Amino acid sequence: MLATEFDGGRIEAVRPAYLQALTLVERLHRRLLDVVKDALERRGAEDITPVQALLLYNIADEEVTAGELRTRGYYLGANVSHNVKKLVEAGYLQHARADEDRRNVRISLTQKGREAHAIVAGLYEKHIITVERIGGVSCDEFSVLNQSLARLERFWTDQIRYRL
Numbered sequence: 001m002l003a004t005e006f007d008g009g010r011i012e013a014v015r016p017a018y019l020q021a022l023t024l025v026e027r028l029h030r031r032l033l034d035v036v037k038d039a040l041e042r043r044g045a046e047d048i049t050p051v052q053a054l055l056l057y058n059i060a061d062e063e064v065t066a067g068e069l070r071t072r073g074y075y076l077g078a079n080v081s082h083n084v085k086k087l088v089e090a091g092y093l094q095h096a097r098a099d100e101d102r103r104n105v106r107i108s109l110t111q112k113g114r115e116a117h118a119i120v121a122g123l124y125e126k127h128i129i130t131v132e133r134i135g136g137v138s139c140d141e142f143s144v145l146n147q148s149l150a151r152l153e154r155f156w157t158d159q160i161r162y163r164l
Contacts, residue, residue: 021152039123045116047090052083056092056113057120063108092116 036050045053058074066084069075075083084107087093092113095105109117131137137145158164 025149036120036123039119040116043119045119048087048092048116049083051077052087052092053116053120055083056087056109056116057124059093059107059109059113060117061109063106065104065106087113 033050033054036053040046040048040050040053048056055069055075058072059069064072064074066080069080069084077083084093084095088095088107090112091110093107094110095107097103097105127135132139
């Protein structure tokens with residue numbers, strides 16, 4: 001359905017809410033990176049970026065390939081191999097060729113990587129304990145928010161997949 005076929009009054013009602021949501025999603029992501037950066041700096045882990053720390057958090061105890069980082073949604077950027085290389089050089093990740101297919105490089109956290117993972121995990125745990133009481137966001141509100149964000153993600157994915 002084209003915009004001209006859609007109820008004009010409804011479009012004007014949706015427009016500000018949609019545009020505000022876009023702004024908030026982008027701002028929240030940047031703010032999350034700021035919060036992670038602050039946590040890293042407080043613990044003296046200033047040799048990695050917040051994006052790299054989140055990557056380490058998502059890898060956790062798994063052993064994955066660089067390709068799996070993107071397909072599993074662990075890393076959303078275009079330069080995953082650059083960040084993996086930097087994390088290996090800094091001693092946060094180790095890599096080894098997979099036994100079954102020597103072309104695949106499996107990566108996992110080193111002790112230093114597990115320490116960075118623990119910083120982010122501790123930050124998240126602190127937030128989980130305080131977000132309702134201090135932030136004023138209830139579990140029910142998170143459920144509605146998560147459902148809405150998942151629907152928006154699916155909508156955007158369909159826009160690309162089906163060229164809508």
